[in-house]
Amino acid sequence: MDNTDNLFHPSLEAAVMKLDPEDGEQIIDYFKTHALLTREKALLQASVREQKKLLVENAKLKKDIEQLKTQLQDKQRRRAAKSLLPTAPPPQTPNLTSTTAANQPSSPAGATGAFQVNPLPSSSSSHERREKHSRRRRGERKARSTSDLLSLGMESQVDVSRLDLRVGRILSARVHPLAEAMIVQEVDMGENSSRTVVSKVGQEAKPEELQGSLAVLLCNVKACKLKGVVSQARLLCCCISDDCVELLVPPTGSTPGDRVTFLNYPGEPDRELQSKEKVWELLQPDLQVDGRGVANYKGCSFEVKGKGLCRAPSLTNCIIR
Template identity: 70%
Template sequence: MENADDLFNPSLAAALIKLDPEDGEQIVEYFKTHALLTREKALLQSSIRDQKKLLVENGKLKKDIEQLKVQLQDKQRRRTAKALFAPAPPPQTTSPAPKSPVDQPAFPAGATAAVPGNISPPLSHDRKGRRKGERKARPTSDSFTLEAELSVDVSRLDLRVGRVLNIRRHPLARTMSVQEVDMGEDAPRTVVSKLEEQTDFEEIQGSLAVLLCNIKACRVRGVVSQARILCCAYSEDSSELLTPPTGSNPGDRVTFLNYPGDPDKELQSKQRVWELLQPDLQVDGRGVANYKGCGFEVKGKGLCRAPTLTNCGIR
């Protein structure tokens, strides 16, 4: 590293001492110290810029690694399913040698051969190759579960924009709230949600939210809930409503560019579609809601976001 003498011109120092013999040396020392501090400040600022650049690059690398990990898991699932459902090769059997006419017993037309007591008659088969009376084999639970999991993606969720008309505390549960939500339908839907201690009812009432609409209606402490309001949260005690883009209206569909399928009419509880998809529903570092990197989008209006939270889950 350069010292103070290298940063200050010797000829200039000699000139200052000549002009002011008494204080010239102190002035020169002051300028040398100032030059050294300026140099150290510039080095420090350069180091901070490099550090910030490295942090950004590390974040990008982490995101790329997560995407590659998801792709590898999907490929592994597809390979497992392909191996599981591939038809088994036909067994190789040797055909018996044809009997000579001497070995074959001759029976008159329409006569039935007598069957010895220790030999059972051949069983007849139906058109599908099954023996009569034989039940069709059921698929194993493992293969059914794998097949259902491979066919699950976010397009099966019916996500729509709704406006909270009013909100009140659940009459039988202090930790729950009841909302009446306008979904652009003939009548508003009733939704039962968990309630935080510091929930501001006035702030929620009249606001837009994103709702899961094709879940089966269920009774929660005596009140029938007809949908699910999506929240972004770090934990049960820190959450906020997922917000649709500006200009959205009740009833607008939330879609995904990479998953264009149609939603189920009603999610079946046995298939556990919501439970399988929820781990991949996230809010990224920019506050944008996404599924495996594909954003929650209201066509022509923009992306759904978390008001203040980042890098958290959606529930």
């Protein structure tokens, strides 16, 4: 209690002892302990606020670094594309002086007047015109191919912000009539009507246990038929093996339709992912659950703003599929 001795005036201690000689010391010890705990709590809260401030600043720095990296890559692509631009040879003009001199008849001594330039043969001029025309066409084709390279270099970056991830509630679940390993679910996504989702959630999962559960779904995939049933979204699961699968769970208090976002990737999702771009296939290897059970993309957590982080119920250090 030495650290709190300076919090109490001797006269206050004397007054307490006078009021209650028997329990006065215990009362003073109680107040000193309470004062010490209050001070430690204040220090801890200040430390937590400072830590949160540092986390926000670090996230901002990461975002700035990613933007600078993207700008540098774009500049490098433009520079590489410019180096591929064809350099057209300078147009070759016929040497009129030498041609004139070769075709000009010698004038007699003392003759005066202007020299008459003989015209070039018609076959030679038409051949040159054809050559120039063909060179021009070849140059246009090369320039067009280089512009295609430039457009490829400026293609948009592929990151997790292109995925439309939202919270959904499983209203009902049943085994697929044509595939026992698949489950057909009706999911409330906060829209006017529910979505049908066909997924493979492991052999241990029972349809009746899924009913009423909250889950995270990828909503901007193209609808497709799976064994005759149209699936309108993709259910995200945490997976170690085909026999060890869990639903990715949104934070407590989430409601159907809540968006899952990423602090370092604030872009808007695509209206619909194009299958030829293979966006999901490119991003899926970086979607993982860390050692704390928190879902993340390249270390950036899955987050429902104002409600918390998405987690695996019990698995750690596994993939998300």
